[in-house]
Amino acid sequence: MVPFIGVPFIGISDIQRLLQRVGIGAFIERLAGEIEADYRRWEQFEKSARVASHSTVGVIELMPTSDGQQYAFKYVNGHPQNTAAGLLTVTAFGVLADVQTGYPLLLSELTITTALRTAAMSALAARWLARPGGSTMAIIGNGAQSEFQAIAFHRLLGVRALRLYDTDPAATAKLLRNLRAMPELRDLQLHVATSTADAVMCAHIVTTVTADKRNAVILTPSMVKPGMHLNAVGGDCPGKTELHVDILTRPGTRVVVEFAPQSRIEGEIQQLPANFGVTEFADVVSGQSIGRADADEVTVFDSVGFALEDFSALRLLHQLLQEHGDLRRTIDLVPELTNPKDLFGGVLGTTQRLQRVA
Numbered sequence: 001m002v003p004f005i006g007v008p009f010i011g012i013s014d015i016q017r018l019l020q021r022v023g024i025g026a027f028i029e030r031l032a033g034e035i036e037a038d039y040r041r042w043e044q045f046e047k048s049a050r051v052a053s054h055s056t057v058g059v060i061e062l063m064p065t066s067d068g069q070q071y072a073f074k075y076v077n078g079h080p081q082n083t084a085a086g087l088l089t090v091t092a093f094g095v096l097a098d099v100q101t102g103y104p105l106l107l108s109e110l111t112i113t114t115a116l117r118t119a120a121m122s123a124l125a126a127r128w129l130a131r132p133g134g135s136t137m138a139i140i141g142n143g144a145q146s147e148f149q150a151i152a153f154h155r156l157l158g159v160r161a162l163r164l165y166d167t168d169p170a171a172t173a174k175l176l177r178n179l180r181a182m183p184e185l186r187d188l189q190l191h192v193a194t195s196t197a198d199a200v201m202c203a204h205i206v207t208t209v210t211a212d213k214r215n216a217v218i219l220t221p222s223m224v225k226p227g228m229h230l231n232a233v234g235g236d237c238p239g240k241t242e243l244h245v246d247i248l249t250r251p252g253t254r255v256v257v258e259f260a261p262q263s264r265i266e267g268e269i270q271q272l273p274a275n276f277g278v279t280e281f282a283d284v285v286s287g288q289s290i291g292r293a294d295a296d297e298v299t300v301f302d303s304v305g306f307a308l309e310d311f312s313a314l315r316l317l318h319q320l321l322q323e324h325g326d327l328r329r330t331i332d333l334v335p336e337l338t339n340p341k342d343l344f345g346g347v348l349g350t351t352q353r354l355q356r357v358a
């Protein structure tokens with residue numbers, strides 16, 4: 001066999017074991033800390049809007065970034081019609097690599113990790129933007145991402161009541177079942193709403209995490225009350241939004257984005273002129289901008305998902321494999337050659353020799 005450099009690999013069974021070991025809530029909390037630390041060193045990162053390949057049914061995207069020491073990219077898709085065919089709307093995988101050599105340090109599934117990192121980012125943003133003390137959240141869209149959002153806001157924000165709504169009642173029933181099965185969420189009150197308007201009534205925080213490839217209007221201005229924090233997760237592609245545009249432009253509303261050049265293409269703010277004033281989250285964590293002016297201000301986290309968050313997630317996974325060595329496995333992704341210039345002889349020459357022997 002050709003000698004190879006074992007590249008750490010995290011598949012679905014590996015992430016399951018890791019999460020069983022560290023706990024989902026604890027993982028999300030630690031990841032939120034890593035993401036915040038990385039946003040604090042925003043200027044060290046190479047930043048670009050993601051590279052998107054659109055089709056009539058969805059999008060496939062590549063999300064790269066580097067801090068000069070390490071490089072990461074994520075492959076991710078978004079296909080809202082997939083669930084009707086028994087497939088996920090969002091799947092992903094990614095790589096962490098060493099900038100010095102270009103060699104991969106980790107190849108990982110990122111489907112589950114994307115849900116974890118999106119929830120971690122949502123809760124982190126809400127910690128900076130939402131009115132303190134609000135304990136009721138509405139979740140509109142009860143699909144694959146929704147449990148992760150619930151766990152993150154319970155753990156990081158002290159949310160103790162959830163009001164749930166989905167146009168598909170089976171999705172809400174699934175969310176209820178999953179949340180009720182978690183011992184650590186025993187103190188969470190769950191209410192199934194009859195409509196979005198019913199769900200957002202008396203909510204301090206509203207998370208919209210629906211999937212529809214169009215300019216949907218999930219929230220209208222009359223549903224938004226002073227002091228609310230809106231965590232708008234589902235609008236993350238050109239032509240795919242969730243908030244009525246007047247919510248964004250109404251005086252007394254602050255819109256916070258991850259990386260403005262990408263959000264202007266993909267976020268809720270794609271509905272607005274290119275000079276519409278927004279705050280980047282990095283400026284909030286560095287203290288250059290405030291997150292919330294007063295108790296009545298409406299804050300909007302216009303989430304689309306930025307490469308830095310996946311970089312943080314991949315680094316955390318890499319770190320966790322070092323902490324839990326017994327869960328570490330590798331794959332033969334890169335050959336190890338005595339003569340690195342003899343790729344052919346070192347790999348294929350051996351195979352041909354083996355075939356001849358067989």
Ligand code: NAD
Nearest residue numbers: 089141143144145166167168171209210211234303304305
């Ligand atoms: P999903 O298909 O599993 O769930 C979406 C749910 O939304 C479905 O249950 C659907 O019935 C419901 N829905 C659709 N229209 C609705 C409406 N008008 N009112 C109420 N419910 C409605 O998808 P998912 O994996 O949970 O992802 C949800 C969304 O989040 C997608 O649009 C995805 O692209 C986006 N997303 C964003 C980020 C980010 O970083 N911002 C990360 C991951 C996913």
